[in-house]
Amino acid sequence: GAVVSQHPSWVICKSGTSVKIECRSLDFQATTMFWYRQFPKQSLMLMATSNEGSKATYEQGVEKDKFLINHASLTLSTLTVTSAHPEDSSFYICSARGLHTDTQYFGPGTRLTVL
Amino acid sequence: GENVEQHPSTLSVQEGDSAVIKCTYSDSASNYFPWYKQELGKRPQLIIDIRSNVGEKKDQRIAVTLNKTAKHFSLHITETQPEDSAVYFCAATLNNAGNMLTFGGGTRLMVKP
Numbered sequence: 001g002a003v004v005s006q007h008p009s010w011v012i013c014k015s016g017t018s019v020k021i022e023c024r025s026l027d028f029q030a031t032t033m034f035w036y037r038q039f040p041k042q043s044l045m046l047m048a049t050s051n052e053g054s055k056a057t058y059e060q061g062v063e064k065d066k067f068l069i070n071h072a073s074l075t076l077s078t079l080t081v082t083s084a085h086p087e088d089s090s091f092y093i094c095s096a097r098g099l100h101t102d103t104q105y106f107g108p109g110t111r112l113t114v115l
Numbered sequence: 116g117e118n119v120e121q122h123p124s125t126l127s128v129q130e131g132d133s134a135v136i137k138c139t140y141s142d143s144a145s146n147y148f149p150w151y152k153q154e155l156g157k158r159p160q161l162i163i164d165i166r167s168n169v170g171e172k173k174d175q176r177i178a179v180t181l182n183k184t185a186k187h188f189s190l191h192i193t194e195t196q197p198e199d200s201a202v203y204f205c206a207a208t209l210n211n212a213g214n215m216l217t218f219g220g221g222t223r224l225m226v227k228p
Contacts, residue, residue, distance in 0.1 A: 004158075034215065043204060043218045044159070093158060095216075102147040102166075102208065104216060106158040 003027050004096050006107030013084055014115055021079045021110045023094030029074035030096035034104065035067075038091040050077055084114045117142045119207050121219025129227050134195050136222045138205035139187040145207040148188050149216070150179060153202045162203075163190070195226045 050056040050071035095104040146167035151159035206216040
């Protein structure tokens with residue numbers, strides 16, 4: 001149980017385009033989903049927290065207009081990187097947490113490369 | 116907010132030896148401390164966790180200890196195997212903070228056969 005999927009697993013795009021990443025909880029209802037960014041050989045940096053049906057809460061320094069997060073259902077959250085630039089190239093990982101539990105389960109990550 | 120420090124950043128051990136990774140946290144109200152293992156290019160996998168009402172927890176070759184007074188917790192891996200080689204992250208969270216995890220900087224463990 002507690003499986004989280006992410007799509008796509010990798011994407012290469014041109015500078016200026018937008019990229020959407022999906023995060024799904026496959027066998028449980030995720031009341032809260034988290035989006036992280038991880039640069040090579042570094043730790044996971046929380047970008048935002050999203051609760052189903054609410055606006056996402058962004059961490060300091062993360063532009064909400066650039067990283068659009070939607071959590072429209074209890075099993076799906078999306079992250080859209082708008083007008084992507086090479087410095088946005090990174091490994092983006094989501095995690096999901098169900099109600100009445102502390103445990104976060106991570107998706108497999110999406111490697112974004114912006115040319 | 117919470118700040119989690121993790122040491123060492125790299126750790127090399129011989130197969131069969133034990134490995135210990137230590138973390139400290141700043142917020143005494145934190146009450147949940149998971150440990151994740153991440154292999155290269157893959158997702159972090161929860162390997163063990165501990166809550167603040169417990170001082171120690173063990174699962175086969177893996178154990179975690181928590182010292183609330185000193186605000187530090189440690190991961191212990193015994194009888195290490197090459198497949199234990201990975202990056203390990205500790206984390207801490209507050210129940211009332213939306214359960215957002217604050218991660219340590221990670222420890223790259225290398226187990227030499």
